[in-house]
Amino acid sequence: MTDLESQTVKFRKSFSQVKHEVQKVIVGNEEIIDGVITALIAGGHVLLEGVPGLGKTLLVRSLSQAVHLTFSRIQFTPDLMPSDITGTNILAEDSSGRREFRFQPGPIFAGMVLADEINRATPKTQSAMLEAMQENAVTSAGIKHKLPDPFFVLATQNPIEQEGTYPLPEAQLDRFLFKLIVPSPSYEEMSIILDRTTGIEVQTIEAVIDGEEIMQLRHLAREVPMAPNVKDYAIKVALATHPNNEGATSKVKQYVRFGTSPRGAQAMIASAKIKALVDGRYNVSIDDLNSVAFSALRHRIVLNFEGQADGISTDEIIDDVLKLTGKTTQVKLGV
Amino acid sequence: MSIPVYHSSQSLSTAIQKAAIRIRLLRVLKFVPLATAYTTLLVSVYVITSRLHISYPISGYSCLVIVLLGTLAGLGIALLPKLDPLVIAKFTEQKASLQERLSTALQNETVGAEEFIQLQRQSTDEICESLNFKALFPLTFPRSILAAFVCLVVLVMLFWLPSLPIFWSAQHKKDVAAMRITGVKMEHLANLAAKIAKLDHLSQTAVVAKELKRLAKSMQNSSTTPEKALLHRQVLTQQMRQMQNKIAHEQQNALMNAAQKLNQSLEKMQSQLTKNGNPSPGNKGQTRENKSTSSAMKKALKALNKLQQAMKANNPAAMKQAMQQLAAAMKQGNLSKSEMSQLSQTMQSLSNSLTNAGSPELMQTLQSISAQMQAMATGNIMSNQSSMQALEGELDKAGDILGNGIPSTLDWRALAMMMNAMSQQLSSSQFYNSFMRMHAPGKGIDGLGARYRPGISPKDPHAKITLASKGHSAGNGKNGSLASFSKYLHDLATHPKVLPNGMIAGSRTRHGNELSINTMGAPSPNAMSSPLYSAIETGQRQAESALSHARVPVTMKQQVHDYFSNLQHSK
Numbered sequence: 021m022t023d024l025e026s027q028t029v030k031f032r033k034s035f036s037q038v039k040h041e042v043q044k045v046i047v048g049n050e051e052i053i054d055g056v057i058t059a060l061i062a063g064g065h066v067l068l069e070g071v072p073g074l075g076k077t078l079l080v081r082s083l084s085q086a087v088h089l090t091f092s093r094i095q096f097t098p099d100l101m102p103s104d105i106t107g108t109n110i111l112a113e114d115s116s117g118r119r120e121f122r123f124q125p126g127p128i129f130a131g132m133v134l135a136d137e138i139n140r141a142t143p144k145t146q147s148a149m150l151e152a153m154q155e156n157a158v159t160s161a162g163i164k165h166k167l168p169d170p171f172f173v174l175a176t177q178n179p180i181e182q183e184g185t186y187p188l189p190e191a192q193l194d195r196f197l198f199k200l201i202v203p204s205p206s207y208e209e210m211s212i213i214l215d216r217t218t219g220i221e222v223q224t225i226e227a228v229i230d231g232e233e234i235m236q237l238r239h240l241a242r243e244v245p246m247a248p249n250v251k252d253y254a255i256k257v258a259l260a261t262h263p264n265n266e267g268a269t270s271k272v273k274q275y276v277r278f279g280t281s282p283r284g285a286q287a288m289i290a291s292a293k294i295k296a297l298v299d300g301r302y303n304v305s306i307d308d309l310n311s312v313a314f315s316a317l318r319h320r321i322v323l324n325f326e327g328q329a330d331g332i333s334t335d336e337i338i339d340d341v342l343k344l345t346g347k348t349t350q351v352k353l354g355v
Numbered sequence: 356m357s358i359p360v361y362h363s364s365q366s367l368s369t370a371i372q373k374a375a376i377r378i379r380l381l382r383v384l385k386f387v388p389l390a391t392a393y394t395t396l397l398v399s400v401y402v403i404t405s406r407l408h409i410s411y412p413i414s415g416y417s418c419l420v421i422v423l424l425g426t427l428a429g430l431g432i433a434l435l436p437k438l439d440p441l442v443i444a445k446f447t448e449q450k451a452s453l454q455e456r457l458s459t460a461l462q463n464e465t466v467g468a469e470e471f472i473q474l475q476r477q478s479t480d481e482i483c484e485s486l487n488f489k490a491l492f493p494l495t496f497p498r499s500i501l502a503a504f505v506c507l508v509v510l511v512m513l514f515w516l517p518s519l520p521i522f523w524s525a526q527h528k529k530d531v532a533a534m535r536i537t538g539v540k541m542e543h544l545a546n547l548a549a550k551i552a553k554l555d556h557l558s559q560t561a562v563v564a565k566e567l568k569r570l571a572k573s574m575q576n577s578s579t580t581p582e583k584a585l586l587h588r589q590v591l592t593q594q595m596r597q598m599q600n601k602i603a604h605e606q607q608n609a610l611m612n613a614a615q616k617l618n619q620s621l622e623k624m625q626s627q628l629t630k631n632g633n634p635s636p637g638n639k640g641q642t643r644e645n646k647s648t649s650s651a652m653k654k655a656l657k658a659l660n661k662l663q664q665a666m667k668a669n670n671p672a673a674m675k676q677a678m679q680q681l682a683a684a685m686k687q688g689n690l691s692k693s694e695m696s697q698l699s700q701t702m703q704s705l706s707n708s709l710t711n712a713g714s715p716e717l718m719q720t721l722q723s724i725s726a727q728m729q730a731m732a733t734g735n736i737m738s739n740q741s742s743m744q745a746l747e748g749e750l751d752k753a754g755d756i757l758g759n760g761i762p763s764t765l766d767w768r769a770l771a772m773m774m775n776a777m778s779q780q781l782s783s784s785q786f787y788n789s790f791m792r793m794h795a796p797g798k799g800i801d802g803l804g805a806r807y808r809p810g811i812s813p814k815d816p817h818a819k820i821t822l823a824s825k826g827h828s829a830g831n832g833k834n835g836s837l838a839s840f841s842k843y844l845h846d847l848a849t850h851p852k853v854l855p856n857g858m859i860a861g862s863r864t865r866h867g868n869e870l871s872i873n874t875m876g877a878p879s880p881n882a883m884s885s886p887l888y889s890a891i892e893t894g895q896r897q898a899e900s901a902l903s904h905a906r907v908p909v910t911m912k913q914q915v916h917d918y919f920s921n922l923q924h925s926k
Contacts, residue, residue: 024470245471247459249445302475305454351445353438355381355492 027240031297034237035061037228041086044223046079047216048209054298055200055315056083056174061237062290064197065153065173067138067188067319074202075213076176080134083174088230089131090168096141098184102148106158107165123160128152131168131231135175139185146192149173153195170234190278190322197287198312199319244293246304251289253306253349257313258285260341261321267348271340275327280320287316306349314338364476367460370483371440374447377492382433384494387426388503394425395506402513415514422510450491456482530581538574538584544776545571551769559598560769566591567773588777595770602767607669609709614666616708620701621659627697628652652694654684659701665757675758682750686743692732699728720753 035057042053052068056079059066068076077093084091094105107126113119127133128149138146152158156167175196177188193199205213216223229237260267262279272279292308299308314335321334398418404410444457460479463472516522523531545568552561570587573579579587658680665673690698706721727746760768 022470022474024474028474243471245459245463245475247455247462249441249458249462250455299454301454301456302471302478303455303459305456307454351442351449353378353382353442353446355378355385 027236028297028300028302031237031240032300034229034233035294035298038083038086041225041228042079042082044225045082045216046075047212048205049075049079049202052079052200052202055198055312056080058291058294058298058312059197060087060170060172061234061241061294062197062287063170063238064287064290065175065195067193067196067199068174068176068202069179069199070176070202071180071204072178074204076202077134077136079202080132080174080176082225084132084134085225086228087132087234088227089170089172089234091132091134092127092130093134093136094127095136096138096145098140098142098186100141100145102145103160105145105148106152106160109161121161123163123165125165126158128158129165129167131170132172132174135173137177138175139177139188141186143186143189146186146188150192150195168231170231170238193319194281194283196319197291198315200315201318241290241294241297244296244302244304246289246293249349250304250306250309253345254285254288254292254309256345256348257288257309257341258282258317260345261317261337267345269337269340269344271332271337275323275330275332276321276337277324277327278322280317284317284320288312291316306346310342310346313342364460364480366480366483367444367457367476370447370457370486370488371443371461373486373488374443374492375438375440377488377494378438378443378446379434380494381492383430385497385499386433387429388497388499390429390432391422391426392499392503392506394422394428395503395510398422399506399510399513402510406513406517418510418514422507447486447491451486453482527581531577534574534581534584535577538571538576541571541574541777542568544773548769548773555765555769557766557769559602559766560773563591563595563598563770563773566594567777592774592777595774599767599770602770606767610666610669613705613708614663616704617659617663617666617701620704621656621663624656624697624701651684651687651690654687655681655690655694655698658684671758671760675754678750678754678757682747682754685750686747692734695728696732699725699732702728714756717753717756720749720756724749724753 038057038060039053042057043050046053056066056068060083068079070076081091081093094100103126105126105128107124107129109121110124111119112122135149138149152167152171153173156169156171158165158167173196178185256267258280259265260269260279261272261276261284262268263273263276265272265279268276268279288309289304291312292304295308295311296302296304317338318334321337323332323334323337327337398413398421401410401413402418405412441458441461444461445455447453448455448457456475456479460476463475520528520531545564548560548564548567551557552564570579570584570591574584658677661680662674662677665671665677702721702725706718706725709718709721724746727742727749731742731746759765
C-alpha cells in the first residue's frame with residue numbers, strides 16, 4: 021500500500037470515526053452529520069436551519085467534542101454588539117501600574133464557533149462575522165488578529181420565528197459553504213431519541229481527531245483529481261442558476277433573481293472531492309456534485325418576488341437545474 | 356479547438372475497444388431493423404394508396420429495392436458515426452455506474468496530483484479488467500426486429516393477399532371464371548389446329564397451335580391474369596397476321612415467278628413452233644398436216660396461257676381449270692414428239708419455278724408429268740391409251756393441288772380460321788367484355804400499371820389509357836397513337852416478360868365513367884364464318900371495315916386496299 025493509499029484509508033477512517041462519535045448522541049440526520057463533517061474538512065462554514073428542538077445545537081456540541089478543537093458558543097440576540105463577538109481593546113494595568121490598551125479576544129477566537137440563532141442579531145453584528153469567516157482573521161483597532169486554524173463556524177437559525185429577526189444578507193450567506201436543513205425526526209428516530217434522552221445512560225463522546233489532522237485531511241482532499249467533463253458539469257450547473265444564462269431552465273428564468281456566485285461552484289467541487297474520498301474513489305464524479313449541490317447552492321440563489329409569492333423553494337430550482345444539466349451531459353448512442 | 360489527447364492504459368484501451376464493438380453491434384441490431392421497419396411501413400402505406408388508386412402503382416421489385424435501401428441506410432446510421440473513446444468511456448460509465456472513473460482516467464488533466472492520478476489509473480484498470488461487457492451490453496432481441504418483421508409481413512401480404520381468390524372482387528372472379536372457360540375452348544381450338552397442321556404439314560399453323568395451347572393452358576390454370584391473357588392473345592393474333600402476310604408474300608412471289616417462267620417457256624415454245632413453220636394458234640394460214648397437231652397443241656398452249664394468268668392472279672380455281680384443260684388437250688392426243696418434248700420442258704420449268712411455293716407434292720407431280728411427256732417424246736413409252744390416262748391422271752392431280760390451294764395457302768387459311776375462331780370465342784365471352792371495359796378514373800388494369808391519366812377530364816371522350824411497364828413512369832413519351840400501341844404490342848411480343856411502356860387511344864361511353872379501347876382485333880365472327888373459298892372477299896371487306904374504324908395511316912390503308920384489289924382483279 022502506497023503512502024497515498026494509506027492516507028486515503030486514514031481519511032475514510034477519520035471521517036467515519038467522527039461521524040460515529042456524533043451519532044452516539046445525534047439520532048438520524050445522517051446527511052446533516054455528513055454535511056457538517058464535510059464542511060469541517062473542506063474548511064467551510066455551515067448554516068443549520070431548522071425549527072427549535074431538532075438538535076441543531078446538540079449536533080454542534082457533539083461535533084466539538086468529537087474533534088479536538090476549542091469550542092465557543094455565541095447566542096445571538098438583537099442587542100449583541102460586534103465587539104461582543106470579535107473582542108475589543110480594553111484598558112489594562114500591569115503589575116507596575118502602567119496602563120495600556122490590550123486586545124481582549126472575543127468568543128470567535130475558537131476552533132469551532134456555534135453562532136446560535138444568528139438571525140436574531142442585527143445586520144451590524146452579523147457582518148462582524150464576515151471577515152472572520154472569509155479571512156479567518158479579526159481586525160481591531162487597526163490590528164489584524166489571526167483566528168485559529170482550523171476555524172469552523174456553525175450557525176443556526178430558526179425559519180419560523182420571523183418576528184424580531186434579521187435575515188442574513190446575501191454576502192453573509194455566501195460565506196457559508198453549506199446550508200443544511202435539519203428535518204424533523206421520523207417515528208423510529210423519535211423513538212430512539214426518547215430512549216436516549218429520558219434514561220439514565222449518558223453517552224460520552226471522545227475526541228477522535230484534532231486540528232492538525234483536520235488540516236491534513238483538507239490538504240489530501242484538495243488533491244483528488246477531477247476530469248474536465250466533471251468540472252464542466254459543475255460550471256454548467258452554477259451558470260444555469262442565473263436567469264440570464266443560456267443554460268437556464270424555465271423555472272430559473274421565471275423565479276430566480278440572482279444565481280449562485282463562483283463560491284457556489286467552489287463549494288460543490290471542494291465538498292464533492294471529500295465525498296469521493298469517503299466513497300473510496302480517487303476521482304470526483306457527477307453524482308458527488310449532485311449530492312452536494314443542494315447544500316452548497318440553496319442559500320446562494322436569490323428568488324425574485326414571483327418566486328417568493330408562488331412559494332417556490334430554491335431546492336426546486338436546483339433540482340430543475342440538475343435534471344436539465346444532467347440530460348445535457350448524458351451520452352446517448354442510441355442503444 | 357484543441358484535439359484531446361487521451362492517456363489510456365492497456366486495460367482501459369482494451370475495455371474501450373470491447374465496449375465500442377458491443378456498442379456497434381447493438382446499434383446495428385437496433386437501427387437496421389428500425390430503418391427497415393420504417394421504410395417498409397412507408398412503402399406499405401404507398402402500396403395501400405396505390406391499391407386505392409390514389410398514387411401511381413409500384414412493383415414488388417421496386418418495393419424490395421426501397422426496403423433494401425432503407426436497410427442499408429440503417430446500417431449506415433449504425434456504423435458510420437465515429438465513436439470517440441471518451442464518448443465510449445462516458446457511455447460505459449453510465450451503463451456500469453462507474454462514477455466517471457473511465458473518463459477521468461482517460462483525460463487525467465488535473466495538474467499537481469500525479470500520485471492521485473496513478474492511483475486512480477490503477478483503480479480504473481482493476482475495474483476495467485473486471486468489467487463484463489456481455490452483461491453490460493447484452494445483445495438482446497430488440498423490439499425493432501419484431502416491428503420490421505411485422506412490417507415486412509404486412510408488405511408481403513399487401514402484394515400476396517389480393518392474388519388469393521378469397522380477396523378477389525366479384526368482377527375479377529367472373530373474369531377468371533370466364534377466362535378458364537375461354538381457355539378450355541382455346542385448347543380445343545389449338546388441338547384441332549395442331550391436328551390439321553400435322554395432317555396437311557402446315558408448319559406455321561403448328562407453331563401457332565403450340566403457342567395457343569400454351570396460352571390456353573395458362574388460362575385454364577389461372578397462372579395468368581385475364582388482362583395478361585388478353586394481351587397475350589392480342590400478341591398472338593399479331594404474330595398470326597405477320598405469318599399470314601409472310602406466307603401470302605412468299606406464295607405470291609413464288610406464283611408470280613412461276614407465271615413469269617411459264618410465260619417465258621410459252622414464248623420460247625411459240626417461237627420454236629414458228630421457226631418450224633407451224634403457225635401460231637391464231638394464224639389462219641396453217642397447213643392441213645399440221646392442223647390436227649396444231650389443234651391439240653393449240654389447246655395445250657391455251658391451257659398453259661390460262662394457267663400462267665391464274666398463277667399470276669393467285670387464283671386456285673382458275674389454275675385447276677387450266678390444268679383440266681391441259682389434260683383434255685393431252686387426251687385429244689396426236690401431239691408430235693417435238694411438241695411433246697416442248698411441253699415436257701415447259702412442265703419441268705414450271706416445276707422448278709415453284710420450288711419456293713412450299714409444295715413438294717406439286718413439284719413432284721409436275722416433274723412426273725414432265726418425265727412421262729419426255730418419255731413419250733423420246734419413244735421410250737408408247738403414246739397409247741393407258742399411258743395417256745396415266746398422264747391425264749397426273750395432270751388432274753396437279754390441278755387438284757393447285758385448285759385446293761397449295762399447302763402454304765392452307766397455312767394462311769388455317770391461321771385465318773384460327774383467328775376467326777379465337778375472335779368468336781372471345782367476343783362472346785364475359786372475359787372479353789370485362790377486358791374491354793376499363794373503369795375510370797384511376798381504375799386501370801391491375802398488375803399492368805394501367806391507369807387513367809389524372810390530367811385528363813372525365814368528360815373527355817378521347818381519353819388516353821396508359822399501359823406501362825413496371826418500374827417505368829406510365830406512358831412516358833407515348834402519344835396514344837395506333838403506331839405507339841403497335842410498337843407496344845411488338846415490344847410485348849419480342850420481350851413478353853418485360854412489359855414496355857405504351858399508350859393507346861380510348862373513348863368514353865355516354866355515362867362518362869368507362870373507357871373502352873379501340874383495338875384492331877380479328878375480323879368480325881359473322882364475316883369470317885363464310886366458306887374458305889370466299890375468304891378473299893370477306894377478308895377485304897373485313898380489312899377495309901377495320902381500317903375505316905381504326906386510326907390507321909393512309910399509306911397503310913392504301914397498301915391493304917391494293918393488296919385485295921390485286922387479288923380480286925386476278926380472280
